[in-house]
Amino acid sequence: MKMKNLSILMTLLLVSACVPPNDGSGGGGEASFLPFLMLLTFFIFIYFVTIRPQQKRQKEHQTLVESLEKGDEVMTSSGLVGRVESVKDRYVSIKLNENVSINMQKEFISSKLPKGTINSIESQ
Template sequence: MFGVAFAMAGAPGGAGGPAGGMAAFGQIIPLVFMFAIFYFLLIRPQQKKAKEHKALLDAIKKGDNVITAGGVHGKVIAVEDSIVNLEIATGVVVKINKPYIASVKKD
């Protein structure tokens, strides 16, 4: 019984001659296509959105009306390096980190 299994196995080490290299190349092609699909459908749009958000954060100035990631609406009172002072009601000022600003409202 073992003799039949070994006879059907082929050459030891999987060496099949010149066709062995083509078989390996044929297995890599689907992986390359999958990576290309992931790049164009997931990675590239995410990088573009991150670049736009960074530009939005760099353009924030005093007097802008913004919305935070938590949904709080407020007016920018002061901008520091990584902290924004936000007036959410008359006389109520909170400090938030710059990356938590989701968008700038257009009035």
């Protein structure tokens, strides 16, 4: 909700900066760059609020995928929990239980789990 209010405020400031003055002066030298400055400020704000955090998450996920090794306990993006059996170039083999093993792309591993998570789930 706070983000929505902030974006509305930024939009109102941007629109008010683009409206010409009503006093008949026709604008001035220093007022002519104000809309550009407001627009630039708005794009910088959007960059740091939306784009930059997404890039950070992508980098963290890439680090996670590159650090996968045999024996790691992982969760997939579909919610499956298993233990890594082997890691290949783009694929990883995950053992879900004694009889079921699947191969999937590394990109679909959403997180590494602490050691012992699978045993604690099975004992419940």
